[in-house]
Amino acid sequence: MKVATCSDIARVCVGRDVTDIAFMTVFGQAYLWEQTVKVTPLD
Numbered sequence: 001m002k003v004a005t006c007s008d009i010a011r012v013c014v015g016r017d018v019t020d021i022a023f024m025t026v027f028g029q030a031y032l033w034e035q036t037v038k039v040t041p042l043d
Contacts, residue, residue, distance in 0.1 A: 010039050 015021035 013021040
């Protein structure tokens with residue numbers, strides 16, 4: 001397992017807590033079937 005260093009981390013968002021940075025807002029019932037994140041470094 002590789003340990004991430006500061007230079008390996010990509011900041012996705014900034015906020016005080018989860019209500020500032022929620023990735024979606026749901027009204028009613030919802031299911032998360034899959035979530036994928038792909039990051040490609042820019043040289």
